Amino acid sequence: MALNRLALMTSLAGIELRHPLMNASGFLGYTREHVHRLASYGLSAIVTKTITPYAKEGYEPPIIVALRNGGLLNAVGLENPGKKCIAELVEEARKINVPLIISVGGRNEEEFVEVAIEAEENSATAIELNLSCPHTKGYGLEIGSDPNNVFSVVKAVASVTRIPVIAKLGLSDRVVESAGKALEAGAKGLTLINTVKAMAIDVHTLKPILTNIFGGLSGPPIHPIAVRVVYEVFKEYRSEIIGCGGVSSWIDAAEFIAAGAKAVQVGTALALANNPQDLVSNILQGLQHWLELHGYKVVEEAVGSAHRV
Amino acid sequence: MLLEKDENKIPRFSFRPFKIIENIQIASNTFLLVVESANSLDHFSAKPFNFFNIWVPRVDEIPLSIAYQNGKRLFFLYKLRGLGTKTLAQQKVGSFIGIKGPLGRGFEPKRSEKWLIVAGGIGIAPIPMLIKRALELDAKLDIFWGVRVSTEFFDIAKIFGLPNEAWSIVRVSEDCMADFCGLVIDAIRSVNVDKYDGIIAIGPQEMLKTFCKQYGESRENTYVSLETIVKCGMGICGSCYIRESEKLLCVDGPVFRCSEVAKQLEGASA
Numbered sequence A: 001m002a003l004n005r006l007a008l009m010t011s012l013a014g015i016e017l018r019h020p021l022m023n024a025s026g027f028l029g030y031t032r033e034h035v036h037r038l039a040s041y042g043l044s045a046i047v048t049k050t051i052t053p054y055a056k057e058g059y060e061p062p063i064i065v066a067l068r069n070g071g072l073l074n075a076v077g078l079e080n081p082g083k084k085c086i087a088e089l090v091e092e093a094r095k096i097n098v099p100l101i102i103s104v105g106g107r108n109e110e111e112f113v114e115v116a117i118e119a120e121e122n123s124a125t126a127i128e129l130n131l132s133c134p135h136t137k138g139y140g141l142e143i144g145s146d147p148n149n150v151f152s153v154v155k156a157v158a159s160v161t162r163i164p165v166i167a168k169l170g171l172s173d174r175v176v177e178s179a180g181k182a183l184e185a186g187a188k189g190l191t192l193i194n195t196v197k198a199m200a201i202d203v204h205t206l207k208p209i210l211t212n213i214f215g216g217l218s219g220p221p222i223h224p225i226a227v228r229v230v231y232e233v234f235k236e237y238r239s240e241i242i243g244c245g246g247v248s249s250w251i252d253a254a255e256f257i258a259a260g261a262k263a264v265q266v267g268t269a270l271a272l273a274n275n276p277q278d279l280v281s282n283i284l285q286g287l288q289h290w291l292e293l294h295g296y297k298v299v300e301e302a303v304g305s306a307h308r309v
Numbered sequence B: 001m002l003l004e005k006d007e008n009k010i011p012r013f014s015f016r017p018f019k020i021i022e023n024i025q026i027a028s029n030t031f032l033l034v035v036e037s038a039n040s041l042d043h044f045s046a047k048p049f050n051f052f053n054i055w056v057p058r059v060d061e062i063p064l065s066i067a068y069q070n071g072k073r074l075f076f077l078y079k080l081r082g083l084g085t086k087t088l089a090q091q092k093v094g095s096f097i098g099i100k101g102p103l104g105r106g107f108e109p110k111r112s113e114k115w116l117i118v119a120g121g122i123g124i125a126p127i128p129m130l131i132k133r134a135l136e137l138d139a140k141l142d143i144f145w146g147v148r149v150s151t152e153f154f155d156i157a158k159i160f161g162l163p164n165e166a167w168s169i170v171r172v173s174e175d176c177m178a179d180f181c182g183l184v185i186d187a188i189r190s191v192n193v194d195k196y197d198g199i200i201a202i203g204p205q206e207m208l209k210t211f212c213k214q215y216g217e218s219r220e221n222t223y224v225s226l227e228t229i230v231k232c233g234m235g236i237c238g239s240c241y242i243r244e245s246e247k248l249l250c251v252d253g254p255v256f257r258c259s260e261v262a263k264q265l266e267g268a269s270a
Ligand SMILES: Cc1cc2nc3c(=O)[nH]c(=O)nc-3n(C[C@H](O)[C@H](O)[C@H](O)COP(=O)(O)O)c2cc1C
Pocket: A024, A025, A026, A027, A049, A050, A064, A072, A073, A074, A076, A078, A103, A130, A133, A168, A193, A194, A195, A216, A217, A218, A219, A220, A222, A244, A245, A246, A247, A265, A266, A267, A268, A269, B236
């Protein structure tokens, strides 16, 4: 069955999207070749790996491992070539005509601003601020778990760029408050959530598996947590949200939309799929049926439907 | 022929416990590692040119080609390179390591085909497994194996108990202590490659570059098994990308047609 292109169209933070599905940051996304591969999956936008001002080395392997519960545990360490790679990524995305969202990382406001400016100067579509990586010292959640830090980073970036700024937040006790601060500071959208800090021990060698010991849990095990965060944040602010965490079928994506998301990111499931193209088109077909089932003409009408009384 | 990608990734992308059965030096700088699954329910079907990521706890995760499989036992041949392989060489018989895999796509001849195999150095590692499959497929392999010094040679027939049918081997060394004196790439110059259904080379990047220049441009069935940096082995981290290609070595490789990796090989230091 052909997809009903009109029904699946959506928008986020002013970005027009052919459909709600994009990749989550950190699955490829820092070379021209990666962008090309991701584009071949049929995603509506591509999110890059988190880019820091200068090249950053990652941890020694093991950096990623699958768990028996169907999730992944990773501590890559935000390895990336630095902001100089942005020009090439944008150029490649433009060739294939797909919106490109630059995931931006830093240790302080100045570093976030530095990469954000590079993204804007190269005419990237939008910026996603990584305020949520749970395992890299000095980055991510170490900054993003404090709502005041979230406010100052988002404010610093939003006041120097014109392209839309999306704040990606992770699980923390004050995530709802952080979401409010991000919006107040000028974020046009929120990506919820990142991986959840976790670890795994091998019982035969009695050693932690990741070289970094701690990592981030992703995939199906975190989906209900992500749904809860999206639901609470939407309830509070009615903001524009990208649901992220554990989507592996149309049902998971539909759940995010019902909770309040206008778009959805997929990471782990893309990596575990035998055929990522099929995964994307199956999720989209399922979503379309679901919209029809409820008599919704467009995604927009389904957003936050679980909140209606 | 390139084989289908393996399904069911969760177990393949986890570290499964294996006990070390043997870990011995068999030639200069070269080790044989034999491991056995600690889980009696685990079953593997590794194919030639698949690789496994060997986890040396707290130190590294090392991609190694499968050299041979016998039921629950996996065999690997490795050269000492960095800290990871050196620590691996110190692991004692009876201790445990974790293994992720099989990774990558397998590669084997079609039934009754005849292939020319060009191996450089430890590039011989996947060949015993290929010979095993060739015997099952009634295929024929002519192998040329080149090394720098002849102390790097070891007897694959003896180590893996391979019968003498279905394959031949010509040893080539730069120290002139073997069947042919010089580079393996020179040793195959006199061979009529047209009588083979395909040719495949595996070894140092510089050798593969010369190989593809000589044979890859005019022939479809010319393959190389490449090496790149492999970290996750799962198609996620992106470190194994092939220049100017959508392909990832850990998912789509390590075997590629010469025509697919021209730009990657161009980057090889001359
Ligand atoms: C290997 C790996 C690397 C990741 N790298 C990043 C990153 O660089 N920046 C980021 O914001 N999130 C990163 N993430 C988190 C994902 O973008 C996503 O938030 C998380 O995996 C949950 O989605 P999923 O369950 O669909 O994978 C990474 C996740 C994984 C598994």
